[in-house]
Amino acid sequence: MEIYLVGGAVRDELLGLAVKERDYLVVGATPEQLLALGYTQVGRDFPVFLHPDTREEYALARTERKSGRGYTGFICDFGPEVSLEEDLRRRDLTINAIARDEQGGLHDPYGGRQDLDRRILRHVSEAFAEDPLRVLRVARFAARFHHLGFTLADETLALMRRMAASGELAALTPERVWKETEKALATEDPQVYFEVLRRAGALGVLFPELEALFGVPGPEKWHPEIDTGIHTLMVLKRAAELGGDLCCRFAALCHDFGKALTPQEKWPSHHHHGELGVAPIEALCARLKVPTEHRELALLMSRWHILFHRLAEPCPEHAERILELFNHTDAWRKPARFAQLLICAQADLQGRKGFGGKPYPQRERLWHWLGELRQITAQAFVEQGIKGAAIGDAIREERRRRLILWLQDWADSIHSSTAPSPSR
Numbered sequence: 149m150e151i152y153l154v155g156g157a158v159r160d161e162l163l164g165l166a167v168k169e170r171d172y173l174v175v176g177a178t179p180e181q182l183l184a185l186g187y188t189q190v191g192r193d194f195p196v197f198l199h200p201d202t203r204e205e206y207a208l209a210r211t212e213r214k215s216g217r218g219y220t221g222f223i224c225d226f227g228p229e230v231s232l233e234e235d236l237r238r239r240d241l242t243i244n245a246i247a248r249d250e251q252g253g254l255h256d257p258y259g260g261r262q263d264l265d266r267r268i269l270r271h272v273s274e275a276f277a278e279d280p281l282r283v284l285r286v287a288r289f290a291a292r293f294h295h296l297g298f299t300l301a302d303e304t305l306a307l308m309r310r311m312a313a314s315g316e317l318a319a320l321t322p323e324r325v326w327k328e329t330e331k332a333l334a335t336e337d338p339q340v341y342f343e344v345l346r347r348a349g350a351l352g353v354l355f356p357e358l359e360a361l362f363g364v365p366g367p368e369k370w371h372p373e374i375d376t377g378i379h380t381l382m383v384l385k386r387a388a389e390l391g392g393d394l395c396c397r398f399a400a401l402c403h404d405f406g407k408a409l410t411p412q413e414k415w416p417s418h419h420h421h422g423e424l425g426v427a428p429i430e431a432l433c434a435r436l437k438v439p440t441e442h443r444e445l446a447l448l449m450s451r452w453h454i455l456f457h458r459l460a461e462p463c464p465e466h467a468e469r470i471l472e473l474f475n476h477t478d479a480w481r482k483p484a485r486f487a488q489l490l491i492c493a494q495a496d497l498q499g500r501k502g503f504g505g506k507p508y509p510q511r512e513r514l515w516h517w518l519g520e521l522r523q524i525t526a527q528a529f530v531e532q533g534i535k536g537a538a539i540g541d542a543i544r545e546e547r548r549r550r551l552i553l554w555l556q557d558w559a560d561s562i563h564s565s566t567a568p569s570p571s572r
């Protein structure tokens with residue numbers, strides 16, 4: 149029996165990246181032999197075992213053939229006669245099909261090292277098409293390795309396009325789609341995942357709510373990039389740059405879904421797009437079983453982002469709306485979530501052509517105000533002898549009073565810095 153290190157560990161090591169998880173391949177062995185050596189079997193459908201000491205994964209060499217649609221539609225062929233080359237041949241990308249033997253020697257029958265050097269994502273063989281999830285995996289690798297200069301081989305894109313056109317992506321389970329998407333959102337360049345899916349003709353199948361934004365114009369003054377799909381991916385990139393968490397990135401992706409529902413004769417304005425966005429966000433989240441936390445932030449962002457931007461021109465009349473915002477988002481009890489909403493709002497303004505360096509003072513101000521207002525508690529009012537429901541009213545009134553003052557001060561400071569100097 150021969151044992152090889154395979155897949156991501158070899159690839160990442162050759163790229164000089166940290167290796168998180170190691171997968172091994174066993175050639176020339178039977179399940180019985182591994183069990184006798186103390187390995188435990190974990191794969192129900194596939195012959196995958198855990199090492200008795202390290203608990204790392206060891207898989208028997210195998211060839212896969214598809215017998216129907218979807219994840220559970222595989223027949224698994226394995227046995228001691230399956231060779232290393234045969235096993236590597238049915239893997240997704242050449243850069244993932246390099247093996248390292250126990251002496252440290254590399255086995256690279258499909259040119260993976262050359263593709264690593266040339267920074268190319270290329271499929272190994274036509275067997276790529278056996279698993280439609282690979283369309284998403286390639287998009288995810290394109291996002292993950294974008295900063296290293298990786299691009300997609302033309303023939304791989306062409307194959308992905310054929311797979312998307314065949315309708316097979318519809319058979320992917322929501323869990324698998326969301327898992328890939330979540331991993332892609334966590335990369336430095338999450339926008340690349342959606343760009344590649346779009347080029348592959350897969351975006352309309354997997355994320356029709358996003359696909360629908362391409363070709364929808366915004367007003368040039370506020371959106372020099374014009375196209376709402378392009379804007380959305382710029383916002384997603386900016387949210388990642390600003391350190392937004394996964395919920396924030398997901399909210400960035402969904403924040404303008406409502407713009408696809410504006411009647412064409414109203415273009416390029418998009419009145420009420422925040423409210424219109426609720427239905428498509430709910431639809432996407434239900435279809436892909438998106439976690440509640442992500443869904444909630446996306447809905448809040450859709451509903452409130454227009455108000456965030458309006459604060460660029462502060463006036464005391466905004467106090468009521470800001471209180472409503474804090475109440476509706478439950479910022480009092482969930483300030484960390486509110487902080488993500490603020491990052492997302494900043495990303496929305498700066499994710500526009502030429503807007504990258506624009507200041508977004510609202511973020512700082514709202515954060516500061518929330519902190520101050522959270523310190524207004526019942527106790528001071530109780531000490532003044534106020535009782536019962538009147539305490540709540542007194543707290544609300546005090547919050548409003550302070551907000552009005554702050555907004556007035558801010559408005560004044562903007563006026564005095566922009567007002568022409570008095571003439572002599």
Ligand SMILES: Nc1ccn([C@@H]2O[C@H](COP(=O)(O)OP(=O)(O)OP(=O)(O)O)[C@@H](O)[C@H]2O)c(=O)n1
Binds near residue numbers: 239240241
């Ligand atoms: N649909 C899939 C899933 C996996 N693989 C193969 O199995 C290996 C291990 O899979 P996985 O751990 O999911 O990916 P990695 O490439 O190891 O990347 P990561 O760093 O994300 O784990 C891959 O390198 C690839 O050779 C494949 O060909 N097709």
Ligand SMILES: [Mg+2]
Binds near residue numbers: 156157
């Ligand atoms: Mg891996």
